[in-house]
Amino acid sequence: MCTYATDTVPVTGSGKGTPAWFPVTETSVYYDHPQHAPAEHTLNLDFLNPSRGPSARVAVELTTDSARALATAILAMLPPE
Amino acid sequence: MSHVEDALTAQPVTFPGHGGEEIEAYLAQPLGDGPFGSVVVIHHMPGYDRSMKEITRTFAANGYNAICPNLYTREGRGGASPEDAAAAARAAGGVPDERLVGDVDGAARHLRSLPTSNAKVGVIGYCSGGRQSFLAACRLQFQAAVDCYGAGVVGTPPPQSPVRFTPLLDQAPTLSAPLLGLFGAEDRFPSPDQVVELDAELTRLGKVHEFHSFEGAGHAFFSPNRPSYRVEAANAGWQLIWEWFGRHLSG
Numbered sequence: 320m321c322t323y324a325t326d327t328v329p330v331t332g333s334g335k336g337t338p339a340w341f342p343v344t345e346t347s348v349y350y351d352h353p354q355h356a357p358a359e360h361t362l363n364l365d366f367l368n369p370s371r372g373p374s375a376r377v378a379v380e381l382t383t384d385s386a387r388a389l390a391t392a393i394l395a396m397l398p399p400e
Numbered sequence: 401m402s403h404v405e406d407a408l409t410a411q412p413v414t415f416p417g418h419g420g421e422e423i424e425a426y427l428a429q430p431l432g433d434g435p436f437g438s439v440v441v442i443h444h445m446p447g448y449d450r451s452m453k454e455i456t457r458t459f460a461a462n463g464y465n466a467i468c469p470n471l472y473t474r475e476g477r478g479g480a481s482p483e484d485a486a487a488a489a490r491a492a493g494g495v496p497d498e499r500l501v502g503d504v505d506g507a508a509r510h511l512r513s514l515p516t517s518n519a520k521v522g523v524i525g526y527c528s529g530g531r532q533s534f535l536a537a538c539r540l541q542f543q544a545a546v547d548c549y550g551a552g553v554v555g556t557p558p559p560q561s562p563v564r565f566t567p568l569l570d571q572a573p574t575l576s577a578p579l580l581g582l583f584g585a586e587d588r589f590p591s592p593d594q595v596v597e598l599d600a601e602l603t604r605l606g607k608v609h610e611f612h613s614f615e616g617a618g619h620a621f622f623s624p625n626r627p628s629y630r631v632e633a634a635n636a637g638w639q640l641i642w643e644w645f646g647r648h649l650s651g
């Protein structure tokens with residue numbers, strides 16, 4: 320299916336793309352067909368800096384189980400607010 | 401139509417699209433003098449990628465001039481990869497319908513201008529391109545159309561959708577071409593109920609159409625490089641496409 324669903328989250332940080340690091344200003348989160356991963360649907364993350372054009376993008380496609388495990392690990396790893 | 405089976409040439413070209421902007425495209429042509437029917441191939445939401453170029457070559461290998469316009473040409477300017485351009489287009493809300501119609505119109509004009517053209521042009525699209533194939537056939541003059549599991553012809557997108565498309569059912573009265581619809585019975589976008597609704601409306605309007613829903617297949621069953629590939633549905637679907645275009649684009 321094409322879910323077409325996307326959430327865009329403003330962020331501050333950096334990502335390492337090609338050829339070098341760049342400031343990341345937003346992240347697209349969506350669950351849909353992957354470009355590359357061998358699964359019908361994946362949780363896709365695009366770390367972006369639109370002001371630098373579409374190539375300023377670090378893309379990750381994770382299987383559903385992987386994405387859930389990663390989300391849990393991230394929350395567990397962060398210091399308390 | 402005389403062509404040498406499986407003999408073709410393929411190359412990138414440009415043509416004026418919506419607003420006169422130069423649009424990148426992939427053109428595949430059979431070897432031979434023609435005259436040949438033509439097909440505009442509308443790529444899926446992941447973009448102007450290798451698999452869509454392969455499909456475009458497949459049409460040429462079977463005797464059709466075929467062109468696949470890069471609908472994300474504008475997002476990809478500056479050398480972005482097709483994948484990055486697709487992500488940018490998605491984040492920007494998808495391709496506006498007016499822009500799509502203008503770009504497909506330019507692609508069809510390019511095909512009709514080819515010296516081997518028989519002036520008959522069909523349109524086919526996959527995934528989001530299925531909806532866009534229907535849209536183009538409602539807004540432009542084609543001799544045949546194929547919608548491969550296009551979501552959004554009937555029904556509205558999910559609330560979270562960044563892709564701001566509207567249902568097209570109200571445009572069905574102006575459908576200019578016989579429509580072949582190929583769907584997966586296990587697809588959710590479009591759902592089987594939505595396929596039935598579109599079928600009923602086209603019947604009510606007296607529009608020539610033929611719909612097939614394949615059991616055991618979901619979305620994107622034509623994509624051999626994805627787990628969604630279903631060989632039985634894909635093989636049967638290709639045969640239906642050859643029969644449909646053979647009937648409406650030959651001569």
